[in-house]
Amino acid sequence: MPDTQAAGAPAETVHVPLGDRAYDIVIGPGVLHDAGRRIAAVAPGAACAIVTDENVARVHLPALSASLAAAGVRATPVVVPPGEASKSYAMFETVCDAIIAARMERGDLVVALGGGVVGDLAGFAAASVRRGMRFVQIPTSLLAQVDSSVGGKTGINSPHGKNLVGAFHQPRLVLADTAALDTLPPREFRAGYAEVAKYGLIDDPAFFAWLEENHRAVFAGGAARVAAIRASCAAKAAVVVRDEREDGDRALLNLGHTFAHAFERITRYDGARLVHGEAVAIGLVCAFAFSARLGLASGQDASRVAGHLRTVGLPTAIRDIPGWDAGAAAILDAMAQDKKVRRGALTFILANGIGRSFVARDVDAAAVRAFLDDALREG
Template identity: 40%
Template sequence: MNSNAEMDFIKINLESESYKIFFGKDYIENSANYIREFTKTNKIAIITDENTANLYLNKISRSLLESKYEVIHIILKSGEKIKNISSVENVINTLLEKRFERDDLIIGLGGGVIGDLAGFIASIIHRGVNFINFPTTLLAQVDSSIGGKTGVNTKYGKNLIGSFKQPLAVFSDTSSLSTLPVREIKAGYSELVKHALIKDNELFMWLCENWNVIFNQEEEIIKAIKWSSNIKATLVQEDVRERGSRALLNLGHTYAHAIESLLKYDGTILHGEAVSVGIILAYKTSYLLGYSKKDELNKIIEHFNDVGLITDLRKFNKDNIDSDMLLNAMNNDKKVKSGQKTFIIPEGIGKAFISNKINDEIIKSIVDTALAS
């Protein structure tokens, strides 16, 4: 493997599970060269989805097989629908049938759904096996692959079954982004800009001027991904189990998860699209409460519109969702404490705080206005 000095990375410094996130090109095609230092096993299970398999499974497998690894392929259907406990059981049964052992390695190859699912399986099979993540979407590279959160959805809500499983390493292969539909890039951008909104006004201003480097796959895309990832990494290091400041990363997510839950993860809305709508609703909440100014709200809406992010809840309201339905769905959010909903309230751009004291009537007013306007 190339020395770390030759590679672009950030390090997640945790007490017992520190690891590096590498940024660059061709990690998938040369996977064996990079994972060798992290595992002594000869058996590797690659968990992926149909879309990713069509693009990258042969590439990653060829590298591993040429280096004499035994490779197990597990290919799932694509989309949020497969992120459930039934999929977990089916994958685990397949691995056990293949005599997958405690010292063997699971590789997650795909977007956020696959990373969450593969990481969760790695955390529970044999009470925990080694895991390396190869995120292939922008959303996964800047957000879901960082910090060890894994899990699956239930009929009651998103990520309500899960665990923390830190990987041995993450390889963010930016060459994989060139195959993504623009819709997926936009979905990932929502999470990238979210990090700027909660912690770094300078990054937000840079994105306002340079967001095209991401969509055009220009060289500075690594700068943007690394900058955003470093914000999340810092919050994870401060609060790995999300008992405090890490919860800031949920900006827009109380709204977003409720929307996704009501739409039953049917593919109508991508997670990042729900997040972009949720961020706008969070800023409208903040403005109503006096924590953000009108020009700040307008600046964010303007930027989201420039990029082509979705800001209008009505775009996905095919099932006649109303404010009461959203409020009820929020009651099942994993951030609920003592029956109180938790919201991340932005204070302008680059700062936010956590609150579980937002009155339901305020949320109802925000949603009703968004649905009517």
Template identity: 50%
Template sequence: MTSSSAPEAVRVDLGARAYDILVGHGALKELGPRLTGLVKRPRAYVLTDETVMRHHKPRLEAAVAGAGIKLDWMALPPGEQTKTFAQLGTVLDWLLAGGADRGDVLIAFGGGVIGDMGGLAASLMKRGMGFVQVPTTLLAQVDSSVGGKTAVNTPRGKNLVGAFYQPRLVIADTELLATLPDREMKAGYAEILKYGLINDAPFFDWLSANGSKVLALEPEAARYAVARSCAAKAAIVVEDETETGVRQLLNLGHTFGHALEAANSYGPDLLHGEAVALGMALAFRYGAGLGVTPAADARRVADVIRASGLPADLGGRDRARFTAPRLTELMQQDKKARGGRVPLILARGIGASYIHPDADLSSIEAFLGRELLETA
């Protein structure tokens, strides 16, 4: 870890579309100076939600005041229900009514919902206006704000209409996380653990020893964890921007996790990060059952997840909704499932994940049945 108080810069090296992720306690102060090089006139548009606006609007205003940049604000209702075509149309109409053009910049100031909506709106606005991410949740700082995935939901599923559209800048100010509820912090931390499990065993070891410092937002520990996570994702995005190969590794825990969320009707008693944490533990145990993952590693992963305050087994779930046939049926609805098989991200050990392209759904159903019996 570095000890400097200056933000750490992580480069996403996509040639002419390359950009920096600035990470650190107080990194928001870099927004004004950076914006002056991105805008053609001294104004920018800020898309946020009502909760973030209430907590953090003065901080963003102060960050750009010295640069003389005027901000035009729009606040949407918080929550996943905001990611709709109707709200997207409202955002685009706001930009058009405000005279936005391709030389202007839209700042997405919020969590993953605002980042997804803002990025898609920016990609569509006169075929592409500038876009800056200022994520305000840990989950968004280490995951959704990096890599250019943007989308809205439809009645037929989540994130089915979208585009790959890279931001011009990401500012991950860990000071903004101080207003997050403890449970939201832990949900975001699941994605940090994921990077260690994918291909960075030393990072997972560091998290095992220092996770409590990250969750307590100790400035150096939080910066180190967020920056290392962003660097891990940036490296994968540079290699596979549109998710045709290695970028699929970022889905570790997500195939199980998405099925768990759907079985729970996306209810508030199972957050996305919690589902991913449980999904990662299940993926390691499923791999151990196949003989590809050391059983000791599967146990250790579950222990570290539990120690972080996240779920690692199916205990306590409503057995009317969480059944092995139902979860397997939902996994079969994955857009990558084919002929009774589904791609899974499994691991040959901690930090050694790989794409298992054709996991048999009948064996997954049997595995989930055993998991449910053991935690009944």
């Protein structure tokens, strides 16, 4: 459970102990303005290619550029269009070529300034250009601060599915400026909150209970927000250290995501209809409802999950997705392209209750289809 008393410090650090690839996650208001000093400390003498999107560049690039200049760090911005469509082969090529054109050497840095899309794209470019450059994450969305910026997963999308092309490439530093979240549209902040709640649902029922009591304070900002982000990053870091390349425990971080990725694929990653965190919220509800249907979890726990996510304003049913017209067969087909499919068998993260999730392999497709049929009928 987060300690909000300790959250008043200007910045807190979560260490990710991965041997010679260890790094710190620095969390707090205003850390973006100190980025130049921190980056120069982890990579003395290095230059930076800053990968960001058009929206984030308008709001945060001037402060980062000024901080790097004050620290004597040469920086070149690489600005891409906002949205999931930028996680494409074409944009990956554009970013890689821009980094090379900026005369970045292997010892220089790629800095991702933005949300999860920018982080995934920039990280994959860093893993690829000159066979691997150093990488810094400066996430500016809640979802990126608590999830995608930590753990080294990078990648782009394929027409066949999300994140199917990529690499594991750990950052050298993560700077999570909690004040940057004040510039987010409310919808984007809510979407990121789904990933915060996920950590409680995986293996920390006390954290989920704390969120039920304190979610308004998390949304308002201040100590509770820092505490929630710190707890989420610490939870993810602990899993990453145990299973860096998702051979075992790390799969638990995909709670709700087998459903979520299918919903995103069917909506063709159209952020106007569905953003990732909203898909995750519906996926979490589906995972617990399916677990209850199988007799693994109680209906009370499933209702509690749906109730909390609904309370904070997140969608909780498949029919909540605007313009939804796909059936259970289409969802199952989309699931078949998920990275967690092993030898054609569906893998889900299911739960015996809140905070008691587990990896379920060889899940019966007929049972999934029957559940989806009922979920679609019920709304």
